[in-house]
Structures are given as structure tokens and as C-alpha cells.
Amino acid sequence: MIFVVVAAAVAVGRNAVPTTPAQNAAPPSMAPPPNSASPSPPSGASKSGFLPKKIGERAGLATPDDSEHMITFYITKITVDPKCTSSLSRPSGKHTILLDVSVQTENFSSPSDRSNVSAVLNPFAFQTRGSDGTTHTAKAGTCVPDLKAMPTEYAPNSKYVGQIELETEDKSGALLLAPGGLSNSSGWEWQY
Numbered sequence: 001m002i003f004v005v006v007a008a009a010v011a012v013g014r015n016a017v018p019t020t021p022a023q024n025a026a027p028p029s030m031a032p033p034p035n036s037a038s039p040s041p042p043s044g045a046s047k048s049g050f051l052p053k054k055i056g057e058r059a060g061l062a063t064p065d066d067s068e069h070m071i072t073f074y075i076t077k078i079t080v081d082p083k084c085t086s087s088l089s090r091p092s093g094k095h096t097i098l099l100d101v102s103v104q105t106e107n108f109s110s111p112s113d114r115s116n117v118s119a120v121l122n123p124f125a126f127q128t129r130g131s132d133g134t135t136h137t138a139k140a141g142t143c144v145p146d147l148k149a150m151p152t153e154y155a156p157n158s159k160y161v162g163q164i165e166l167e168t169e170d171k172s173g174a175l176l177l178a179p180g181g182l183s184n185s186s187g188w189e190w191q192y
Helices: 002-013 113-120
Strands: 051-053 058-062 071-082 094-104 126-129 135-137 159-168 172-178 186-191
Touching: 058 113, 071 113, 126 159
Parallel strands: 051 186
Antiparallel strands: 058 071, 071 094, 094 159, 126 135, 126 172, 172 186
């Protein structure tokens, strides 16, 4: 704090012209318009823009031009802190979220759609938001011994049933799934 005062005094002592707050303001073209509000989330979405879903309710991704559905998926069950085996454990202060997932793929418009689906339905695309409102990135868990893993690539016109294991800091709250650039939606959220 003293350094700032001394530096200002030195600058004024060198014939610098002191500025007023109005002179430091952004030019009118850079200032936000009066009474501007942040964009509102899509209809039915939460404040953070995620579409609330119930366990077993349909979610899905369409092609980038929204002309065709690429996949439909359901989170059919969420289990918190399932029992780990004696050789596997969860880190202290972390929680395991086990998701049972059902997926139906449709026609793919390009070969990259095979891996685009797995870019969304993988542990690293999920986040959790705890009761304090803080969002945490989930990562792949290592607790469940007989995990029925989802595929790394999906075939068109196929059905899949499996599980995704997450490790997170939140024992309860909202499970968030952000599809990145693969959807016009901000994503989906499920309470657990």
C-alpha cells in the first residue's frame, strides 16, 4: 500500500496529470448498456443452464444442425458410496457415485460420432454441485470391483447398458453432465 502511494506521488512530481475516476472509465462503446441482464438459461433450465432430469428420464444429443438424434440416454440409477472390495478403496474425503446408464444410438452422420458419444458419456464429462453451491469436477472412480463399463466407441443403431463410476467431493447434491460443443444445450442435471 505504501509503495502505491509513493509511486503516485513520484508520478505527480514528474509533471504527470492526475486522473479522475471519470477519466479511468471505459469508453462509452465498451460500457455495458444500462439495465442489461445476463442471458437467461433455456426454458426449463436451472440458473446454471442445465436441464433438470429425473432418474430414468430421457436425455440425448442431436447432430450439430439438430436435424437428427445421435443418441438417447437414461441414467436409470444413482448409487452413492457403494461398498468397495478389500483390495480397492476410495480416497479419504471423497465419495463414489455409481451411475447405471442405458444408451440407444441412432444413425451417425459422420465417423467421428462414434467417439463423440464417448466424449460425453465418460467420467471426465461429469461434475457435481454440493449443497454449498460449489461445483467440483468428477473423475473416474476405482472402488467398484465388477464395473460394467460403457464402451469407448459406440456403433450406430445400437443399444448399450452399463455403468459409469465417478469419484467426487460431494456425497449429495446435483450431478451435472456438460456435452461441450456436441449440443446446443448446457447439459443436464440430476439430483442425488
